[in-house]
Amino acid sequence: MTDISVEKAGKPDAAESAAPTAWRAHGTARRSTHTLRLRVSAALTAVTVLAVLLVPPLVQLDQQAVDLAAKLQPPSWSHPFGTDDVGRDLLLRCVYGLKVSLLVGVVAALTATVIGTVVGATAGALGGWADRLVMRLVDTLSSVPHLLLGIFIVAMFRPGVWPVVISVALTHWLSTARIVRAEVLSLRSRPYIDAAVSGGASRWRVTVRHLLPGVLPQAGLAAVLMVPHAMWHESALSFLGLGLPTHTASLGTLIQGARGSLLAGQWWPTLFPGLFLIIPTLAVAGLAGVWRERINPRRRSELML
Amino acid sequence: MLELHAVTAGYDRRAPVVRDASLTVAPGEAVGLLGPSGCGKSTLARVAALLHRPDSGTVVLDGTPVHRYRHRAPRDRRTAVGVVFQQPRLSADPRLRLTDLIAEPLRATGRRAAAPARVAELAQTVGLTADLLTRRPHEVSDGQLQRACLARALVLRPRWLICDEMTAMLDASTTAALVRVVEDYRTSTGAGLLAVGHDRTLLNRWCDRTVHWDTVTSTATKVLT
Numbered sequence: 001m002t003d004i005s006v007e008k009a010g011k012p013d014a015a016e017s018a019a020p021t022a023w024r025a026h027g028t029a030r031r032s033t034h035t036l037r038l039r040v041s042a043a044l045t046a047v048t049v050l051a052v053l054l055v056p057p058l059v060q061l062d063q064q065a066v067d068l069a070a071k072l073q074p075p076s077w078s079h080p081f082g083t084d085d086v087g088r089d090l091l092l093r094c095v096y097g098l099k100v101s102l103l104v105g106v107v108a109a110l111t112a113t114v115i116g117t118v119v120g121a122t123a124g125a126l127g128g129w130a131d132r133l134v135m136r137l138v139d140t141l142s143s144v145p146h147l148l149l150g151i152f153i154v155a156m157f158r159p160g161v162w163p164v165v166i167s168v169a170l171t172h173w174l175s176t177a178r179i180v181r182a183e184v185l186s187l188r189s190r191p192y193i194d195a196a197v198s199g200g201a202s203r204w205r206v207t208v209r210h211l212l213p214g215v216l217p218q219a220g221l222a223a224v225l226m227v228p229h230a231m232w233h234e235s236a237l238s239f240l241g242l243g244l245p246t247h248t249a250s251l252g253t254l255i256q257g258a259r260g261s262l263l264a265g266q267w268w269p270t271l272f273p274g275l276f277l278i279i280p281t282l283a284v285a286g287l288a289g290v291w292r293e294r295i296n297p298r299r300r301s302e303l304m305l
Numbered sequence: 306m307l308e309l310h311a312v313t314a315g316y317d318r319r320a321p322v323v324r325d326a327s328l329t330v331a332p333g334e335a336v337g338l339l340g341p342s343g344c345g346k347s348t349l350a351r352v353a354a355l356l357h358r359p360d361s362g363t364v365v366l367d368g369t370p371v372h373r374y375r376h377r378a379p380r381d382r383r384t385a386v387g388v389v390f391q392q393p394r395l396s397a398d399p400r401l402r403l404t405d406l407i408a409e410p411l412r413a414t415g416r417r418a419a420a421p422a423r424v425a426e427l428a429q430t431v432g433l434t435a436d437l438l439t440r441r442p443h444e445v446s447d448g449q450l451q452r453a454c455l456a457r458a459l460v461l462r463p464r465w466l467i468c469d470e471m472t473a474m475l476d477a478s479t480t481a482a483l484v485r486v487v488e489d490y491r492t493s494t495g496a497g498l499l500a501v502g503h504d505r506t507l508l509n510r511w512c513d514r515t516v517h518w519d520t521v522t523s524t525a526t527k528v529l530t
Contacts, residue, residue: 190395190396191390191392191395191396192395192396192397192398194351194354194356194388194390194396195388195390195396195397195454195457195458196398196409196413197356197375197376197383198354198355198356198383198384198386198387198388198458199384199409199410199413199414199457199460199461200380200383200384200410200413200414200461201409201410201413202376202380202413203376205413206376209398209409210398213400214400
């Protein structure tokens with residue numbers, strides 16, 4: 001796959017090498033690595049999402065099926081990723097685990113972004129003492145280590161998916177609130193806001209019609225960048241035994257359950273869930289990175305988009 | 306009457322941009338305010354448009370003193386003053402098509418139904434074709450965008466119009482066209498005009514009365530250029 005991508009990414013290079021200016025050539029060289037990164041990330045994300053969506057309904061195998069006769073089998077043709085300590089197929093467990101982790105990651109990131117956008121836009125649009133109060137609250141919350149705060153929130157509920165989502169969402173809206181507030185503050189002093197006020201627009205209308213649409217690209221980017229982070233948090237909480245119950249397959253519980261066998265030399269129950277955690281998160285982060293550089297005006301002019 | 310009495314305004318109380326400025330515009334009158342760049346003309350224009358709270362001094366609009374500014378000002382007071390800014394690029398929301406840009410004040414004040422007819426009428430007045438109206442700000446020239454901004458300022462039929470360096474970015478023919486639109490509006494409705502600028506020739510020809518910045522402010526203000 002890598003070879004094909006390199007070849008395809010090479011084509012625009014060849015077509016534009018005729019461009020005379022030096023900076024242009026520099027830009028295209030960078031652009032080809034961009035395209036490569038974009039394609040690899042997009043392909044990996046697509047494979048992940050398809051696997052998670054299609055495998056559970058199509059493959060009629062029980063991920064919970066225990067087969068003690070086949071426990072801790074190394075990777076083989078019947079079990080490509082091997083089996084765990086009670087003989088469950090690890091490939092199937094990994095896909096189910098990825099589904100749970102991805103769900104938690106996406107829902108938590110979206111919730112956090114909505115909270116952050118509302119808080120940030122309110123602070124930025126109101127200004128004055130409301131802004132100072134809200135942002136000092138944000139500063140105070142950011143001074144608490146967020147994993148600790150997350151553990152505290154999770155500990156208040158019975159183990160399950162939703163407490164983890166709430167815990168991650170409630171600890172991750174702070175940076176989004178800061179980004180959105182800064183963006184709103186910069187938009188707020190533009191003359192077109194003056195023109196809207198002079199045209200009789202209410203505070204609400206100015207915020208919803210003129211300020212928020214300008215902030216949405218940044219907020220959306222923050223949401224996508226937060227998905228991998230939220231997945232890591234879910235894994236961390238589950239690994240610590242505080243997140244999802246042990247029988248629910250998630251990447252965190254899989255890695256946690258595999259700790260014992262790792263010391264006995266069985267590497268596969270740790271390695272494969274680990275890869276399932278690292279590869280999709282890097283792919284999503286890669287996509288978000290490309291998007292970030294596209295909406296950055298300076299990069300945009302360099303890329304001639 | 307639009308009266309400014311001893312207005313001191315700025316963005317930092319310790320260093321006001323405008324000190325002690327007084328200015329009066331009568332209904333139907335065109336007053337030109339002439340001053341070098343950076344002297345505080347635009348800030349004074351913002352105060353007169355109820356967009357910026359002065360540090361001290363009073364603004365009297367149609368005989369009633371103004372106590373509240375920006376969003377806090379009652380809607381009918383805010384919309385009694387139309388404003389055209391210097392840079393059309395910055396004063397147009399980049400996401401709105403020109404039609405929506407011009408109709409925005411009507412929608413904001415709950416007169417959505419009247420919008421299509423009024424926009425068509427104003428587009429004719431300021432010289433925007435139907436094709437231009439469907440474009441977004443980045444797809445039209447500065448002159449065309451400033452025509453749309455003038456139409457937006459006139460859409461609510463303000464009793465007062467403030468043109469803050471309206472033609473500074475434009476060529477001579479567009480300048481002439483926009484000034485003619487403003488003058489037609491003024492003679493047909495009896496609105497008062499405050500035209501802020503640095504072009505002495507233009508303001509002298511355009512306005513009934515041109516006042517220099519130094520005579521508006523009682524004390525000599527610092528010139529930042």
